[in-house]
Structure formats: structure tokens, C-alpha cells
Amino acid sequence: MCMTTFSGYASEIQATPKLLARTALSVSLNTTRSASTVIVKLSKSHGLKPKEIAAIRDCVEELKDSVDELKRACDEMGSGAGKSFELRMSDIQTWVSAALTDEDTCMDGFSGKYINGNLKTTVRRQIVKVAHLISIALAFVSHYAAH
Numbered sequence: 001m002c003m004t005t006f007s008g009y010a011s012e013i014q015a016t017p018k019l020l021a022r023t024a025l026s027v028s029l030n031t032t033r034s035a036s037t038v039i040v041k042l043s044k045s046h047g048l049k050p051k052e053i054a055a056i057r058d059c060v061e062e063l064k065d066s067v068d069e070l071k072r073a074c075d076e077m078g079s080g081a082g083k084s085f086e087l088r089m090s091d092i093q094t095w096v097s098a099a100l101t102d103e104d105t106c107m108d109g110f111s112g113k114y115i116n117g118n119l120k121t122t123v124r125r126q127i128v129k130v131a132h133l134i135s136i137a138l139a140f141v142s143h144y145a146a147h
Contacts, residue, residue, distance in 0.1 A: 001129075001132050001133070001136070018077075020140050021137070021144040022078070024137035025073050025074045025077055025137050026074055027137070028070055028099070028130070028133045029067065029070040029071060029074055032063060032067050032099070032130050032134070035126040035127065035129065036060060036064065036067065038122075039063065039123060039126060043057065043060065048119075051112070051115065052119055055109030055115060056119075056123070059110075059127075062103070062105050062106040063102070063106065063130075065099075065102045066102040066103065069096070069102070070134070072091075076088055076091055076095075077092055089144070092141055092145075093145065096138045096141055099134050100131060100138060103127050103130055103134065104131070106123075106127055107123070107124065107127050110123055
């Protein structure tokens with residue numbers, strides 16, 4: 001996933017850890033927004049059971065939180081004013097870690113027998129992709145912060 005996602009950005013990033021981290025955050029943010037759109041559309045499906053509707057609503061809220069946290073991380077990565085490098089990187093790592101936790105929390109709502117298998121599979125596919133990209137972004141941010 002890492003290679004297929006970021007190989008298209010290779011000429012732009014080159015060998016610059018900061019650009020790699022910034023790009024990974026941006027891709028994670030955009031992918032999270034897209035996943036949220038897909039899951040919001042699912043919430044409008046007919047025939048959903050009350051527990052499925054509740055799980056989807058909770059997941060949409062978690063994704064909204066992830067978008068906010070990733071946006072803050074992107075903004076902070078682009079900022080150079082006011083804070084030390086270490087403090088900025090610590091804040092970014094905290095927000096990205098929180099976004100990753102949000103994805104886990106989203107999937108918690110789909111862990112029962114009462115959730116339709118197709119619905120669970122569709123949501124899981126979206127969330128796993130987002131979680132992998134956020135995890136990659138966190139690794140790139142951590143690598144950049146260490147140097």
C-alpha cells in the first residue's frame with residue numbers, strides 16, 4: 001500500500017522526509033474524507049436496523065474527529081511559527097495517533113452479530129484503508145521528527 005500510494009508522488013517528494021510526511025498526512029486526510037462520504041451514503045440505505053444506524057452514526061462521528069485531527073496535523077506541519085520543532089512534531093504525532101484510535105473506535109460498533117455482513121465488510125474496507133494510511137503517515141512523521 002505504501003509503494004502504490006506514494007510512488008506517484010516520488011518526483012515531488014524526492015528524498016525529503018518533511019515532504020514525505022506532509023504528503024502522507026495530506027493523502028490520509030483526503031482518504032479519510034472520502035471514506036466518510038461513503039459511510040454517510042451507507043447511512044441512507046433502506047432497511048438498516050437501529051443498531052446498524054447507530055454504529056454508522058458513531059463511525060461518521062469518529063471519522064469527523066479524524067478529519068479534524070488530520071487537518072490540524074497538516075496545518076501544523078506547514079507552520080513554522082511559534083513552537084519549537086520538537087513541540088510541533090509532538091503535537092502532530094498526538095493528533096495522528098488520535099486519528100488512528102478513532103478508526104479503531106469506529107470499527108468497535110460493527111463487532112456484533114447484529115450487524116449485516118455486507119455492511120460490516122463495506123465499512124471495514126473503508127476503515128482499514130484509512131487506518132493503514134494513517135499508520136504510514138504516523139511512521140513518516142515519526143521518522144521526520146527523529147531527524
